[in-house]
Amino acid sequence: MVKSDINKFFENYLEKKGLFEDKKVLQSSYTPNNIPHREKEIKEIASMMAPALREEKPSNLFLYGKTGTGKTLSVLHVKEKLEKVSTSKKVGLKIFYLNCKLKKVADTEYRLIATLARQFGQNVPITGLPTDEIYRIFIESIDKESKNIILILDEIDQLVKKAGDEILYNLTRLNSELKNTQITFVGISNDLRFANDLDPRVKSSLTEEDINFPSYNALQLQDILNERSKKAFREKTIEQGAIEKCAALAAREHGDARRALDLLRVAGELAERENSEKLLIKHIDKAEEKIERDLISDVVSTLPKQSQLVLLSTFNLHDKMNSKIFTGDVYNLYKKLSSDVGLKPLTQRRMSDLIAELDMLGIINARVISKGRYGRTREISMTIPDSEIPDIKEGLTKWLNL
DNA sequence: CGAGATTCATGTGAAGTATACCTTTAGGCTTAA
DNA sequence: AAGCCTAAAGGTATACTTCACATGAATCTCGTA
DSSP states (O other): OHHHHHHHHHHHHHHSOOSBSOGGGGSTTOOOSOOTTOHHHHHHHHHHHGGGGGTOOOOOEEEEOOTTSSHHHHHHHHHHHHHHHHHHTTOOEEEEEEETTSTTTSSSHHHHHHHHHHHTTOOOOSSSSOHHHHHHHHHHHHHTTOSEEEEEEETHHHHHHHHOTHHHHHHHHHHHHOSSOEEEEEEEESOTTGGGGSOHHHHHHHTSEEEEOOOOOHHHHHHHHHHHHHHHBOTTOBOTTHHHHHHHHHHHTTTOHHHHHHHHHHHHHHHHHTTOSSBOHHHHHHHHHHHHHHHHHHHHHTSOHHHHHHHHHHHHHHHHOOSOEEHHHHHHHHHHHHHHHTOOOOOHHHHHHHHHHHHHHTSEEEEEEEOGGGOEEEEEEESSOGGGHHHHHHHHHHHTTO
């Protein structure tokens, strides 16, 4: 009985055609051939990098603009095309893309260089070598390879925030160490003010040329969504107005195209799970909530245990009393919790740094204030809407085996 | 009443420690001549 | 004797601790109007 039910379910599942034709198209890793409303920027990038084909050194390039404005996409697009030409014409050119935000990959000077060296096929250890040594290995390996190297550093602001701008200084000076090769840097930043806070020497050399990526407006987002949904969904599976709704929602938040695409994809997934014939507008509303939740719980779940504990403490305090939360309170609760879990509590000094990190990740808001006579502390408030907190708390307690 | 001193609770920087990992080196063992 | 393996020595990066000093506005103090 049961067995045949299950068989039937699977058979039905197979027979029933899903809404998606090709879901990959909506994922952020996908690079479409056609990038609407970025023709100008792509052309600019291409003309900046073109000298590399003649084995001349292109200027360093700096791209900035809010998240989801197509910076990464445009660069990768140009990269692909450029690589194609250069390999067919046998030009000595290599292009590397590296996202500096990835933890344990490129968030310190050592790790950044080590990752780069690894991309050149060098087998370098994750720790133990002097940083100079890593530089030497890296320089050596690229110097014999090819004439031109273009290094794309995505989310470069994150790197500087964590590890200081000395790295960039070292990097820009790298060219003087190289005999046969030249490195061109392409920096990408979401933070518009980032370049201004840099050491002037670094700034001038890194931003020889810069391109601003403006935010998309709702109409442009619609174009993008239409373009992609044609490939992603089967015909006539989207309710009239659904795409417009996606575009409008995403446009409300500074025109983030990635968000718009996520919205559409998750809505499609939800619709499919509900066995709905079409992607309806209501699915998009649900998708918005889900994305928010998933995004946060994704970050939270990859946090180190200690940070999770700190976060849980702040959430608990936030629930218990709706007054302001201060560092000292968090630390006391954290200490109690950590002994419950059987984790050795960190010092308050360290926790202070952890709170600062959580703030940087945008999971909480922590602001240093002075309470005058009553000392100085961080005042912590929530960035997450109250309705989402119980869910995340549940996840936290699970991960922490509480 | 108001300017300046005081105070508190913690921020923050620097230096030190523990841990995990790396390379080099020297000793001991095996092996082939 | 040459070659190979192993373990110790000496080095680094990273996460964390310890120590000590810095902060900055509410509150206190005290001289002055």
